[in-house]
Amino acid sequence: MSTNYNFDKDQARATLKKAGYLVDVLWHKDDIRQQANNLELPVELTDDQVDDVADHLMENFDANYGIDWTAIELAIQHILDDN
Numbered sequence: 001m002s003t004n005y006n007f008d009k010d011q012a013r014a015t016l017k018k019a020g021y022l023v024d025v026l027w028h029k030d031d032i033r034q035q036a037n038n039l040e041l042p043v044e045l046t047d048d049q050v051d052d053v054a055d056h057l058m059e060n061f062d063a064n065y066g067i068d069w070t071a072i073e074l075a076i077q078h079i080l081d082d083n
Contacts, residue, residue, distance in 0.1 A: 035072045
C-alpha cells in the first residue's frame, strides 16, 4: 500500500539536508505496514495504530542504534499490547 505524493523523495531529502537535518535514511508509514505484514499478525494495523507506532519510534528510539526493522517490530508489539 504505497502512497503517491506529488514530490520527489530525493528533492525532499536534499532540501532537508540543506536545512541541516540528517536524513540519509527515511522511513515511511508503509515500512511499518510492511513489517506488520511480515509478522503475520492476526489483525491489520489501523491508520491510527500506524501513526502510534511512528510516534512511539520517534519518541523512544535509541540514538546509539537508530531505527531498524527490529525497533519497528518492537514498537508494533508495544502499540498492540497497549490496545
